[in-house]
Every structure is written in structure tokens, then in C-alpha cells.
Amino acid sequence: MSADNGSGAANGSGAGGTNPDKDLNVQNLPGQRGDHGEVIGVRRGMFGPNNGGDTSGYGGLVRSVRLPGASARPYGGYFDEVADELEGALDEQGLVPENAIEKAVVDRGEFTLHIAREHLPQVAKTLRDDPALRFELCTGVSGVHYPGDQGRELHAVYHLRSITHNRLIRLEVSAPDADPHIPSIVEVYPTNDWHERETYDFFGIVFDGHPALTRIMMPDDWQGFPQRKDYPLGGIPVEYKGAQIPAPDQRRSYS
Amino acid sequence: MSTSEATPRETTEGTVYTVTGGDWDEVAAAAAKADDERIVVNMGPQHPSTHGVLRLILEIDGETVTEARCGIGYLHTGIEKNLEFRTWTQGTTFVTRMDYLTSFYNETAYCLAVEKLLGIEDDIPDRATLVRVLLMELNRLSSHLVCIATGGMELGATTVMIYGFRDREMILDLYELITGLRMNHAYIRPGGLAQDLPPGAIDAVREFIKKMRKNLPEYDKLATGNPIFKGRMQDVGYLDLAGCMALGATGPILRSTGLPHDLRRTQPYCGYETFDFEVPTADSCDAYGRFLIRLEEMRQSLRIVEQCLDRLEPGPVMVGDKKIAWPAQLALGPDGLGNSLDHIKKIMGTSMEALIHHFKLVTEGFRVPPGQAYAAVESPKGELGVHAVSDGGTRPFRVHFRDPSFTNLQAMAAMCEGGQVADVIVAVASIDPVMGGVDR
Numbered sequence: 110m111s112a113d114n115g116s117g118a119a120n121g122s123g124a125g126g127t128n129p130d131k132d133l134n135v136q137n138l139p140g141q142r143g144d145h146g147e148v149i150g151v152r153r154g155m156f157g158p159n160n161g162g163d164t165s166g167y168g169g170l171v172r173s174v175r176l177p178g179a180s181a182r183p184y185g186g187y188f189d190e191v192a193d194e195l196e197g198a199l200d201e202q203g204l205v206p207e208n209a210i211e212k213a214v215v216d217r218g219e220f221t222l223h224i225a226r227e228h229l230p231q232v233a234k235t236l237r238d239d240p241a242l243r244f245e246l247c248t249g250v251s252g253v254h255y256p257g258d259q260g261r262e263l264h265a266v267y268h269l270r271s272i273t274h275n276r277l278i279r280l281e282v283s284a285p286d287a288d289p290h291i292p293s294i295v296e297v298y299p300t301n302d303w304h305e306r307e308t309y310d311f312f313g314i315v316f317d318g319h320p321a322l323t324r325i326m327m328p329d330d331w332q333g334f335p336q337r338k339d340y341p342l343g344g345i346p347v348e349y350k351g352a353q354i355p356a357p358d359q360r361r362s363y364s
Numbered sequence: 365m366s367t368s369e370a371t372p373r374e375t376t377e378g379t380v381y382t383v384t385g386g387d388w389d390e391v392a393a394a395a396a397k398a399d400d401e402r403i404v405v406n407m408g409p410q411h412p413s414t415h416g417v418l419r420l421i422l423e424i425d426g427e428t429v430t431e432a433r434c435g436i437g438y439l440h441t442g443i444e445k446n447l448e449f450r451t452w453t454q455g456t457t458f459v460t461r462m463d464y465l466t467s468f469y470n471e472t473a474y475c476l477a478v479e480k481l482l483g484i485e486d487d488i489p490d491r492a493t494l495v496r497v498l499l500m501e502l503n504r505l506s507s508h509l510v511c512i513a514t515g516g517m518e519l520g521a522t523t524v525m526i527y528g529f530r531d532r533e534m535i536l537d538l539y540e541l542i543t544g545l546r547m548n549h550a551y552i553r554p555g556g557l558a559q560d561l562p563p564g565a566i567d568a569v570r571e572f573i574k575k576m577r578k579n580l581p582e583y584d585k586l587a588t589g590n591p592i593f594k595g596r597m598q599d600v601g602y603l604d605l606a607g608c609m610a611l612g613a614t615g616p617i618l619r620s621t622g623l624p625h626d627l628r629r630t631q632p633y634c635g636y637e638t639f640d641f642e643v644p645t646a647d648s649c650d651a652y653g654r655f656l657i658r659l660e661e662m663r664q665s666l667r668i669v670e671q672c673l674d675r676l677e678p679g680p681v682m683v684g685d686k687k688i689a690w691p692a693q694l695a696l697g698p699d700g701l702g703n704s705l706d707h708i709k710k711i712m713g714t715s716m717e718a719l720i721h722h723f724k725l726v727t728e729g730f731r732v733p734p735g736q737a738y739a740a741v742e743s744p745k746g747e748l749g750v751h752a753v754s755d756g757g758t759r760p761f762r763v764h765f766r767d768p769s770f771t772n773l774q775a776m777a778a779m780c781e782g783g784q785v786a787d788v789i790v791a792v793a794s795i796d797p798v799m800g801g802v803d804r
Contacts, residue, residue: 149734150755174755177735216735217480245609248740249771251751251764266751268738268766272623275630279738300612303774304766311444326437326803336445336762357449363728363758 146175150257174257179212187276188213188220194241195222195232204231221279226291229282230318233297236269236278244269244278247294249304252312254337262286263314267294267301284314293319311336402430407788409438415514415792416799420776424785432780432788434773439803447763451729452478453690455760457550462765463801464547465510468503469743470801471552472496474763476633476739477752478554481732484683491679492556493634498569498672499542499551500634500741501665505576506535507744507796508658512583515655515793519596524587531579534572541565544701556682559694566673573666580666583659597652601779601791604649611775615746615768616661617795620646620653627742634741639668651794661744688730691722729758745769745796767801 154168183189192213196206209228214221224232236244246269253264261283270277284291293316295301305316306325313334316322324331333340344356354360372379407420419435443458450458459474460467479485513528536546542565543551543558551558587593603613605621618625626643628636644660646653682689691711695704711719732754740749746768753762772795779791 146734152756174734176755217483217737219736219738221736246612246614246747248612248747248749248766251762251766253736253753253762266736266764268749268751270747272625272630277631277738277740279736298612299610300771300774303770307770324437326440328437335442342442342445342449357446360449362449 146178147258148173148175149255150174177214177216180215184213184215184220186218186220187274188215188278191220191242191276191278192222194239195235198235198239198242199232202231202235204228219277219279221281223281223283226282226284229280230292230294230297232280233267233269233294236280237297242271243273244271244276246270246272247298247300250301250308252308252314252336254312256286256338258283260285263289263291263312265291265308265314289313290315290317292317293322295319310334313337405785409435415797418773418792418797418799418802420788420792422780422785422788427784427786429780429783429785429788432777434776436770436773436799436802439799441804443804444763444765447760449759451758452554452732452760453725453729455763456553457548459763459765460548460550461800462804463743463745463748463767463769463798465507465798466503466743466745466748466801467547467549468496468499468552469741469748470765471550472500472634473739473741473743473748473750473765474752475552475554476741477737477750477763478732480737480739481735481752481754482554482688482730483733484555484685484688487683487685488556489680489682490635491560491676492681494672494676495557495561495681496552497634497636497639498669498676499539501668501672502535502538502569504665504744505662506532508662509535511744511793511796512587512655512658515790515796516587516593518789518793519593521587521590521593524583527579527582527586531576534575538565538568538572541568553682553690555685555688555690556680558690560681561676566676569669569673573670576662576666580659580662588656588659594652596786596790597650597655597794598648599650599652600783600787601651601654601794602649603775603779607775607778611778612771613746613775615742615744615772616654616657617772617775618746619644619657621649622647627740627747631740633739639671641665641668651790654794658744686718686721687725689725691718691725731756731758732760740766743768745798745801746772765801765804767804769795769797769799769801770804773797773802 150173152172152174154170184192196210199206199209209225209232211223211225214223236242248268248270251266253266255262255264263284263286265282267280268277269280282291291314293301293305295305296318302320303325305319306322308314309316309322310324310326311334323329327335342356342358344358346353346355346359348354372381403424405422405424407422409417409419417438419438421433421435422429423431443462447455447458455474455478456471459470462470479488509528509532513525513532516524516528539549540546542561543549603617603621605623607613608618608621614625622645624643624645627633629643641664644657644664646656691707693704693707694701697705711722734754734756736751736753738749738751740747747766748768749766751764751766752760755761776792776795779795780788783791
């Protein structure tokens with residue numbers, strides 16, 4: 110493991126996946142963190158609390174947080190087959206695959222296809238209907254808010270399972286905070302009805318074309334989208350044996 | 365009666381009719397006129413037959429349900445948001461409370477996702493994995509028992525309820541023996557288990573298997589062939605394969621259509637490929653088929669539990685990496701269960717590194733390399749998926765639970781519309797939703 114990622118725990122690469130710190134930096138020299146991957150934020154300091162005084166001496170350290178970046182072919186396993194079939198099927202439909210599939214990421218033995226949001230319904234329908242793909246089961250959508258991912262702050266992540274071929278892939282679609290619209294795929298996967306409502310409820314992603322996009326967990330008149338990163342957790346300090354314990358989001362946290 | 369119409373009589377209270385038989389036409393006509401009003405009935409959110417705080421909004425015409433909708437969110441506790449403010453290890457304490465009847469599945473799925481992110485799947489000791497499987501299969505029994513018990517109670521079969529909770533009690537006793545708690549265990553931790561099985565646990569589980577083998581046929585005798593039971597359940601809550609796939613229904617609902625889809629078989633985790641068990645199916649697509657599947661799955665779970673016991677060998681229950689392994693060597697002292705004195709002696713007296721590890725892990729936690737992972741297990745209710753995202757920090761960046769109850773409950777409308785009001789109860793019971801999991 111590279112000595113510079115400040116992580117005692119992060120000593121393994123995922124089975125079958127690439128660990129950008131391990132596999133691509135063959136020399137593994139300190140301070141040679143790769144510039145690959147997708148920057149989603151900046152981490153300051155090395156250890157110790159980030160809202161107290163710097164006692165570690167590493168307070169000036171600034172590192173970028175990077176998610177695993179695009180992978181090059183061959184992806185390995187059935188991933189190549191899925192990618193080939195999907196690209197071929199989209200091509201047949203008159204859609205340039207490169208326009209729809211922004212990038213493919215293989216990480217920790219999982220295959221993620223980043224899809225341009227305007228093409229999501231067509232890609233989903235192709236993945237469902239093409240006999241060689243046949244992803245019958247959509248396990249819903251999970252929203253993720255990356256405030257540091259400029260212009261693509263809101264991500265919607267779909268996991269598709271093929272019972273026929275016994276495969277699992279992930280689709281990831283992003284939208285900017287300023288225009289939080291992603292086409293709904295309820296038409297293709299009716300199971301996403303409640304899932305999209307939930308993601309709308311918590312992240313404010315507007316799924317265009319959803320039959321009734323209303324709040325599902327929070328009260329109908331709730332303001333704001335609770336699982337966005339800028340939304341506070343809330344809570345009050347509690348007293349325990351004479352000491353004040355601050356609310357969870359006010360407690361000391363570590364960089 | 366000589367007159368066909370009752371004669372009205374004016375009093376200070378208003379007009380009074382003396383209805384003696386001939387004037388029912390008018391009354392009946394008035395009643396018929398009221399019939400075209402649609403009646404919307406709110407069943408729940410506090411109702412003994414709705415499995416927790418589930419609100420069913422039923423539009424009914426006579427006894428027929430013309431439209432059925434769910435109102436959920438009454439038990440939303442923001443666990444997913446809360447996880448983002450705790451360390452990765454503390455997360456198990458939260459996720460175990462999601463679907464509180466399938467705690468061990470939540471914990472295992474979460475830990476599998478975290479371990480995938482850490483890349484330590486292959487380092488988990490065999491004993492930890494076996495105990496996880498053992499607890500998960502016991503949990504399948506206890507969850508199915510609640511489903512059958514409460515489902516029976518809702519049909520008026522209170523004996524089934526008593527039997528179900530009687531047997532579940534034995535399993536909860538086992539949980540208490542093994543984890544210290546009857547529910548909300550937080551026993552399965554990223555990297556392994558919180559502690560090893562206590563002495564006597566294996567014998568207690570073997571004893572339980574013996575008792576359960578004796579008790580399981582009672583459900584068959586009581587319910588399986590019972591004509592009333594069958595009359596209430598057969599062809600009720602019908603959902604065929606196409607409906608299941610479109611609505612994403614998994615678990616017993618999907619298997620009641622004849623498709624033997626079980627993640628333990630198709631995408632094995634925790635070494636399920638090495639166990640000998642069967643995936644029961646039915647082809648009736650109805651509540652009765654799901655009941656039979658649950659009964660059979662309990663028998664299969666007993667088989668798996670037995671195989672776990674046979675294979676258990678002494679060994680560690682936590683990964684060797686001291687930077688991940690939670691330093692919990694619990695022991696019973698004079699003041700109750702706590703960190704073992706040996707461990708305290710070691711970290712305070714002999715090993716400064718051990719003290720540092722203990723301190724860093726407990727206060728700060730461990731870091732997880734950036735990325736995302738999806739881990740899915742076959743919970744008693746269907747596919748329980750965990751989507752975990754890390755930004756390289758000591759706390760989860762985002763954890764999403766794809767709870768099978770949440771997804772399966774969407775099928776309620778398809779199962780109930782066009783049926784009788786009384787069948788709504790049966791259909792919902794056959795979905796087996798637990799609102800703690802639905803609302804999270």
C-alpha cells in the first residue's frame with residue numbers, strides 16, 4: 110500500500126478490481142498518489158479531529174479524494190460481454206454508444222456504467238429487453254450527493270440483476286445541483302416507483318416522467334431534502350453524568 | 365297489514381314513521397341511493413392487522429376493494445443519514461434496527477459491503493463466516509415464524525400465533541445466549557464478529573434443533589391441510605411471475621410463482637455454495653403457496669444450521685488485521701460483561717502499539733478506501749441489498765439499504781385490487797412487510 114494515503118486500514122485491493130493506489134502506481138513511492146480517478150473532494154490534515162487544534166503536525170496536508178476512475182478494456186469476466194452487447198444494441202437503435210455510455214468503471218469486482226442522463230430510459234430498456242442482456246430485476250435507485258463533484262453533484266445509482274444470465278451491473282447517472290433532473294425509468298422497471306419517490310424525497314432529484322413523484326417518507330409539506338450533505342442531521346446536546354455530549358453532527362470527527 | 369305505506373305522524377321531534385313492513389321500498393331506495401358513494405377506508409396506521417404503522421388507503425365498493433394504496437413513512441428514523449455520522453463499525457448498531465425481525469441479515473449485508481470496500485472478503489475467518497450463516501438461518505426461522513404467527517392471528521387462528529411465538533421465543537433465547545441481546549444485536553461487525561460463541565452455545569443450538577424438528581410438523585397439522593386456512597389463503601394475493609419481475613418482488617413472493625431464484629444459490633455469499641439445502645418453490649402464485657414455502661424454508665434452515673454446527677472449529681472470529689479488528693475481547697467480570705482484564709492488562713501494561721490501536725479504532729475508527737460496493741443477501745423477505753459508498757474517511761459517505769419489504773410492499777395494490785376487504789389482510793400478511801425495514 111502507498112504510505113501516503115494516511116490509512117492504516119486500507120491495505121487491500123478488492124478482489125478482481127483495481128485499487129488505484131496499489132495497482133496503477135507500480136512503484137508505490139510516497140507522495141506519488143495517482144492523478145487518475147474522479148475528484149470528489151479535498152481532505153485536509155492526516156489524522157486527528159478536523160474541528161480542533163492541529164496536534165498532529167500534518168494539518169497542512171491537502172489531498173484530493175478520488176473515486177476509482179474509468180477502466181480500459183478488457184474489463185474481465187462477463188463485463189466485456191455486457192458492454193459489447195449493450196454497445197451493439199444501442200448502435201442498432203441508431204444511438205452512438207459513446208454518447209450514452211460516458212465511462213465504464215471496474216472496481217472491487219463490480220461493473221459500473223456511467224450513463225448520460227438523457228439516454229437512461231433507452232439504455233435501461235435495452236438492458237431489460239435484449240435477450241443477451243436481460244436484466245429483468247432492478248433493485249431500485251440509490252441517490253448519492255457529492256457536493257465536491259462539480260457539475261455532477263447528484264448521482265442516481267441503479268443496480269440491475271439478470272436472473273437469466275446471473276449477472277449484476279450498476280448504472281450511474283448524474284445531474285448537477287442546479288438542474289436536478291433525471292428521466293424516470295418507471296416505464297421500464299415499475300418497481301422503481303417507490304424507489305424514485307424515495308430518492309426524490311431525500312435528495313431532491315426530480316425524476317421526469319414519474320407517474321406521481323411525491324414525498325414518500327417525509328411529511329408532504331417537508332422543506333428541504335434530508336440526505337443531501339448540506340442538510341444537518343439535527344439533534345440536541347444531551348447531558349450525561351454532568352458532561353454535555355454534543356449532537357452527533359456536532360461531535361468531533363476525523364479527517 | 366292493510367296499508368302498504370306507513371303513515372307519518374308529526375311530533376315536536378319531527379316526522380316519525382312507524383315502519384311495520386310495507387314501507388321498506390322507500391328505505392331500500394334511500395339505501396340504494398347511498399350505495400354509489402365511494403367509500404374510502406383508512407386501515408391503519410394503527411391497526412392490529414397492518415404489521416406495524418402501515419396505512420392502507422382502500423377505496424371500497426361494498427366488500428370489494430376497487431383501489432388500494434399504501435401510506436408509509438410513519439416509522440422513518442433516518443438511519444441511513446445517521447450512519448454518515450458514525451464510524452463504519454458503529455454502523456452495525458444502526459442497521460440492525462432497520463428490519464428488526466431480520467437483524468442478522470442487515471448486519472451481515474452491511475458488513476459484507478464494508479468488507480468488499482476494504483477488500484478483505486477473503487480474510488474473514490471461517491469461524492466468523494459460519495457463525496454468521498448459523499445466525500442468519502436461525503433468523504430466517506424466527507422471521508418466518510413471526511410471519512406465520514401474525515398471519516395466522518389475522519385470520520383468527522390464534523393457536524398458530526401462540527405456536528409461532530412459542531417457537532420464536534426459543535430462538536430469541538439462543539440470540540440472547542450468543543449475542544447478549546434478544547433483538548438489535550450489533551453482533552456481526554466489519555471483519556468478523558463482536559465476540560466468539562459463548563460456552564454451551566453449540567449444545568443449546570443442537571437442543572433447539574431437536575425441539576424445532578418436533579414442533580415444525582405441528583404447523584402442518586394445524587394449518588397446512590386446514591380447510592378454513594386453505595379457503596382463506598388459496599388464490600388470494602395472486603401475483604404471477606410477470607408481476608413479480610415488473611414490481612421487483614423477491615423472496616417467497618417470487619418463489620411462489622415457481623422461479624427458484626435465491627441469492628444463496630445464484631450469487632452465493634458467506635460460503636453458501638458449500639451447504640446442502642433446497643430452494644422450495646410453489647406454482648400457485650398465492651398466499652397459500654408463500655405459506656408453504658416459508659414452512660419448507662424453515663426445515664431447510666434447520667438443515668443449514670446443523671451443517672454449520674458440524675463444521676465449526678475453534679479459531680479466530682475477527683480478521684487478523686489489528687487496524688480493522690475491533691478490540692473487543694469481552695469477558696464476564698464481577699461487574700458484568702466488559703473488556704477482558706487480560707486485554708486491559710496487555711494494552712495498559714505491555715504493548716503500547718496495542719493501546720494505540722485500541723484508542724485509534726475506538727475513537728476514530730478505520731479508513732475505507734474510496735469507492736462503492738453493493739452486497740446482497742437473501743433475507744427471509746427477499747433480496748436485501750446494501751449500497752455503500754466511501755470517500756476514504758472513517759465514516760460512511762453514503763449507505764443505502766434496498767430493503768425487500770419496501771420493494772415487495774409495492775405489490776400490495778396488484779394483489780388486493782378487485783378482491784375482498786378481508787383478503788387484503790391475507791395478501792399483506794403474505795408479503796410479510798416489516799415497517800422498520802420499509803421506512804428505515
